[in-house]
Amino acid sequence: MRSVANEPWLDDDEQKAWRSYLLMRRTLETHLARHLQREFGLSESDFEILVNLSESETGRMRAYQLGRATQWEKSRMSHHLTRMEKRGLIRKEACDARYPEIVLTEQGLAAIKACAPVHAGRVRSFFVDVLGKERLLALGESANEVIATIEKHQRTDCPPEISGCG
Amino acid sequence: MRSVANEPWLDDDEQKAWRSYLLMRRTLETHLARHLQREFGLSESDFEILVNLSESETGRMRAYQLGRATQWEKSRMSHHLTRMEKRGLIRKEACDARYPEIVLTEQGLAAIKACAPVHAGRVRSFFVDVLGKERLLALGESANEVIATIEKHQRTDCPPEISGCG
DNA sequence: CTCGCTGGGTTGATGTGTCAACCCGGCAGG
């Protein structure tokens, strides 16, 4: 298999750093997700929805607002809200005739209140405090640059249904 | 919902940096995964297996070696290898009586050869080059610390099947 | 008015990840 492995598409340092990043990504995510699931029966997706709802003044939002906040695809949102409603974490209320509002239930509120501090504590112990303020802020800045680069690319290279690009 | 939102479990800077990280994570992953899928019909999981196999001298490994390399759960590995075999990317060969070896097929080799440079190029454009060498290496170092912290915690706090901890 | 488009939202098929349970060969203790 040397024919493949002999052509390093990233140099050694870069490769190592990239793989460290990937491993951290997975390790951290798995760790956080598992605890959230085990202790509170919530997935990270549940958590994200609940956080957004609980941060709104009224505890109720339209699905597309949640979509903008979370950057999820609309079908993912729809499926997930359906599942969350089945579990009693949220409710869909038909107010505006056609577009239902997503409402945080008592149970959903209780869930987020219970798990949020614990979750944030873990984020702190395993990420924020490990990096320290300086490196954390630098990483946040790097992250914004990466996001901006990708978004710019998507806009210039492949404007989503305007003209040919593949 | 102020009762929840008024208790910032991370301070503003930390919160912002953490959310930037999360967004980068999702944006980058989605971007890379989508292109890999669209252009080569491969998922990131496929890619990871193929890379590992192609980096071995012989193009064949036992499943648990792949498991150690990728850190996947064994059931995930089993399911995924089954699916990859169905698509002709790998083959399971029963050599050691009981434990089958995973073999890279011609088709799997062709796939990884075709997509790896393109994928690496994207990693470079959207991540490596955006950060630059210095910040990249620093991030790699940070990542290793985070990983080490989580692993240490798992060992001390919850030694996987030794004694009670829930 | 009607046609067709747009955009929020739903649905179903499919591929994927996780958990828990299981299969089975090897091996240590009785």
Place this chain on the structure above:
DNA sequence: CCTGCCGGGTTGACACATCAACCCAGCGAG
């Protein structure tokens, strides 16, 4: 010998994400 455990691997049920197709209200062009 049997019994029970260990560990690599499989399986089935379920939760989840993505894609493509669809539904339907509003709206602008004809």
